[in-house]
Amino acid sequence: MTRLLFWIALVILVIAAVRSKLRKMSGPPGGAQGGQPAPRQPQRPAPGATEKMLQCAQCGVHFPASENVPANGRDYCCAAHAPQ
Template sequence: MTRILFWIALIVLIGMAVRAKLKKMSSQQPPFQQPPRPQEPAREIESMTRCAHCGLHFPASEAVRADGLDYCSPGHVRLPPQ
């Protein structure tokens, strides 16, 4: 009977110690917060154009121009416009 009381008391003491430790840890650490992200500079809106052959829309700065038409790649310049 004494052994059973000893083990019960030991389990209760260990449980109380773990609970106290967890409580102490949770009060020390602030809740997780993501660091503020640096603001990216505002980008200008770029105009889009359409490939004369396949109809793909893409930024005008990437266009391959030939005969007054815009193409998405040099390979499409050789193909007929549609």
């Protein structure tokens, strides 16, 4: 008798788990469930929003154009590499 009750309980738990999973998969559009707002997805930067990379004329390191130290028409990564 105990084995029969065990198997009945096990079948009920499996059915409940499957139904719960199916309910989550067929939830409302946008991922909102139970009246709660959907978590915000991180925004990807626009394709043109990337910064141009330059190469140091002294050491060859690539660096963002906003950190450029121009000297004599060439690009340098820091003031130490720019000719004095």
